[in-house]
Amino acid sequence: MNTTLPPRLSILIATANGELSSTLAATLRRLGLTNTRTARDSAEAFRLLSQSPHDAMIIDHAIGPEDGMTVTRRVRLNAAASNRGMAIVMVSGDMPSEQTREAQDAGIDEFIHLPVTAQILAARLESAIAAPRPFVVSPTYAGPDRRREEAPIEGQDRRTPANRGPKAT
Template sequence: MNTTLPPRLAILITSANGELSSTLAAMLRRLGLTNTRIARDSAEAFRLLSQSPYDAMIIDNAIGPEDGISVTRRVRLNAAAPNRAMAIVMVSGDMPSEQTREAQDAGIDEFVHLPTTAQTLAARLESAIAAPRPFVVSPTYAGPDRRREETPIDGQDRRTPVNGSPKPS
């Protein structure tokens, strides 16, 4: 399967569902991405994130003991975290639109509704990694610029670019 993703990407799959983790890992292998680790809960995810740099995390919202939204928020708001600006793709089978919005407000880059295909997963990863939106920081939010369209800002632009990301215009 063709993808523009570099084959050595380090990806952390975070899901309490072993079957989902295995399926996602198999999809990534099919895409040529073999540098993956699996975390079965949020505690293991934080342990792995503290040990190694990752380019992306694919996170199931139902992971426990925290949900994926809380984990994303903790990763993004921790200024000392080495993986703070990595791409985060959330997967979920049934998530109400309000919760999807909450996940975006926590700092996810992309969202994948389950069931999914390797092509859809690749497209979301490519969007988050190959064509990332600028990473911005404010007192209550850190993550990709939530604006999908370029619109002028009324007043002063208070967003702060991080990790060499260009400041949004």
């Protein structure tokens, strides 16, 4: 399958489910992405993230002992983390829409409802890596701009220039 993703991307797969981890790694290999590491729980994910930079993390919502949203929030809000701005794609088998919204509010870039296909995985990674949304930092949130469309701002625009999207003035 053709993809615009650079083959040297470093991707961390963080899931306690060994079958899902193997499936994701095999799918990434089919996409030409072979620089992957695997974490079986959130503690191992943090250890691997502290050892080297990664371009992306694919995290299972139910990774344990901390859930994927907590892990994402900790990564995003750590101003000293070298992986703070990496693309984060969350996967989950069954997640209500309000939890999906909570995951976006934690700072994920993209979401995949299982089962996953190579086309869906490639599309989500390309969206998060090749065409990322502006990275926003505030006291309570760090991550991709959650707005998917430009809308006029009512009142004073309090965003710093670094936190403005490409069309904002």
